[in-house]
Amino acid sequence: MRATITVLAVCLLMAQAPPSPSADDLLARGRASYQAGRYAEAINDLRAAADAILTPAQMQSYVNNGKFESLPAFETAVIYLALSYAKLGRDAEAHEQIQRLMTAETIAPTYATLVLGPDLGDFEGLRNRLAMTSVAPPPPAATAGVRATQTTLTPEQQRGDPDRYRSHRLHVEPDGSFSIIALVWRPGQVTRIHDHLTWCVFGVVQGVEHEELFDEHLNPRGESSNHEGDVSGFAPPGDIHRVRNVGATTAISIHIYGTDVGRVGSSVRRYYDESA
Ligand SMILES: [Fe+2]
Numbered sequence: 096m097r098a099t100i101t102v103l104a105v106c107l108l109m110a111q112a113p114p115s116p117s118a119d120d121l122l123a124r125g126r127a128s129y130q131a132g133r134y135a136e137a138i139n140d141l142r143a144a145a146d147a148i149l150t151p152a153q154m155q156s157y158v159n160n161g162k163f164e165s166l167p168a169f170e171t172a173v174i175y176l177a178l179s180y181a182k183l184g185r186d187a188e189a190h191e192q193i194q195r196l197m198t199a200e201t202i203a204p205t206y207a208t209l210v211l212g213p214d215l216g217d218f219e220g221l222r223n224r225l226a227m228t229s230v231a232p233p234p235p236a237a238t239a240g241v242r243a244t245q246t247t248l249t250p251e252q253q254r255g256d257p258d259r260y261r262s263h264r265l266h267v268e269p270d271g272s273f274s275i276i277a278l279v280w281r282p283g284q285v286t287r288i289h290d291h292l293t294w295c296v297f298g299v300v301q302g303v304e305h306e307e308l309f310d311e312h313l314n315p316r317g318e319s320s321n322h323e324g325d326v327s328g329f330a331p332p333g334d335i336h337r338v339r340n341v342g343a344t345t346a347i348s349i350h351i352y353g354t355d356v357g358r359v360g361s362s363v364r365r366y367y368d369e370s371a
Contacts, residue, residue, distance in 0.1 A: 118148045122168055125172065125175055125179075128140060128179075129175050129178060145173055157294070169199055170196055170205050173195045177189040177192035177196070247265075252279060253347060260278060260279065260286065260340070274351070280339070282342060283340060283341075288309060288313065290332070291329075292364045293352050294328065294329070294330040297351070299321045299322060299324065303321070304338055304339070305319070305321075305339050309335045313369070331364065350362075
């Protein structure tokens, strides 16, 4: 009798907790919903698919060995996300997804290999309408004008700005695959809450930087202090954070972002409303 009850209990638990769909299933379901005209459903599934594909483990693998096997699936998800948002008139969010695609292309040119069928034409039309004239990274000459020429900070830059923390672009790799940025903070200076388009590895070369992590509802979920000599990193999603100089002296850190910040404008994906 006891064994029967145990079996029943296990069956009940299994019935209550169906296995969550895989990233591939979410992607397939999202594409099907888009093609059936169910754009809100498509957005839900495709966002979940993109998040499931872009795992910290995947990004760590990319940082370690340069391989990003699921890049075609990720790009497919953001393309259908862009299309779905556009169908609902949400052009700003469609544009954001196209920027994610452009960032993904800096990891490895993949877009040209995707099999999108008739939807490819729709996406090309959307991209043109939103004035995204090229998915492929521009040739080096096109961005040469925005590349930083300095490789170190001047003494004045190292002293910081009394009004706000400052960012100095030190290097953009010619193929656009990464950028090196120096951040300089006077005591107490702080960023807004934000997250990023791409992975980041950073090291503190002077002072103390304190990082607070948040969940998507801006609830605190952790904090850490990074001191001179500390090296750390992160990869989206799950990188919503705020950084401040909690030391008594000017802090300086070097950040390497996996994109061409001269082309995409900033490594920041989104700033969050801290008053909400
Ligand atoms: Fe950041």
